[in-house]
């Protein structure tokens with residue numbers, strides 16, 4: 279046992295926030311309970327036939343009913359931070375207006391249970407489950423969304439701000455705009471690059487408006503966001519591909535950070551007219567974020583490509599390292615690269631808000647889940663992260679994606695990212711070997727063998 283817990287890597291800073299992340303639609307289930315209304319993901323999974331296996335989040339991990347069990351697992355694994363999200367349609371069934379007290383009460387109970395377990399709640403306001411009634415009014419491409427969202431943000435901050443100090447406004451605004459409105463693989467299923475550009479600008483306006491509304495209510499809250507980031511490597515050394523890689527970095531990694539912190543879009547990608555930019559928007563997109571959350575899964579190689587009409591480049595995941603069950607390349611150096619670049623460019627505290635991998639290993643006859651590839655994945659990425667910290671990056675926390683196997687969007691339940699196995703028929707949870715290993719890392723505050 280002593281050998282097993284021996285640190286093989288550098289220790290992490292004192293008080294480092296070891297944790298795991300989840301998202302409301304992916305784990306909660308209870309899709310029409312206690313006054314919750316339909317979200318765009320309810321509508322999408324129920325009607326569009328685009329989800330592998332026809333899966334839905336109707337029940338998911340049933341965490342709406344089993345959250346105390348989930349929190350007990352986090353405590354058992356020595357976690358100090360829980361990143362979760364709030365389902366807007368539970369709080370405001372009409373999208374705006376009347377508050378559903380039962381929805382707020384659920385999250386109050388959830389947060390109180392975390393606090394009693396000594397776990398910091400890190401609350402994401404929006405992880406993609408838009409009230410369908412607001413999509414019926416146009417959804418994110420409609421500029422009115424900024425006001426509706428900031429009203430919702432204010433209600434949550436008022437209700438939970440006494441208990442929750444750390445907020446992320448959005449999870450991956452790039453993804454919900456691009457996949458939802460640009461290519462249609464996510465809810466609401468619209469494939470129109472013009473709609474995407476409009477949605478992206480409205481999301482930036484909403485981020486700024488919500489930031490100011492929240493700041494007025496909770497002056498001391500730590501308000502940030504969780505952004506998907508893939509270090510962009512030029513496919514060749516040509517000037518065209520190098521420029522394309524910088525354009526991809528601008529359009530994907532920092533498209534919702536640069537406007538917040540500078541008031542303008544990155545010069546490498548700023549199609550202001552197509553986005554519907556109006557005079558005065560410079561001030562509105564600003565948000566003095568307190569911290570930056572990085573979701574890292576893979577690097578990308580980028581080449582200039584004139585046939586790509588809107589973006590002018592193609593970005594692909596390379597296949598030089600081992601591949602996960604989703605076909606994503608395992609590349610720990612990419613985490614080092616994007617963390618150190620983010621530290622250098624923005625000078626803000628950083629948290630890893632998501633990092634993880636899909637492997638399908640099922641429980642064996644002895645009831646344990648031997649998922650050594652997942653342990654190797656985390657060991658590699660945590661070693662890279664420790665190096666980034668040694669080199670000066672101000673990283674204060676790490677959240678594994680995910681605490682539980684869950685509803686993996688278009689992939690349904692076919693992709694398992696959890697530290698914990700979930701039997702989706704019975705709801706039974708089994709902490710995987712990787713989860714036990716992660717718990718020992720958290721206890722040692724260091725990478726272990």
Ligand code: GBH
Pocket residue numbers: 301304449450453457463506573575632679686687695
């Ligand atoms: C994160 O998205 C999410 O925050 C989280 O909810 C999710 O479960 C986790 O990662 C694992 O996927 O563009 O056609 O290839 C990561 C970004 C966006 C990458 C969707 C894969 C698939 C659609 N993901 N994308 S496509």
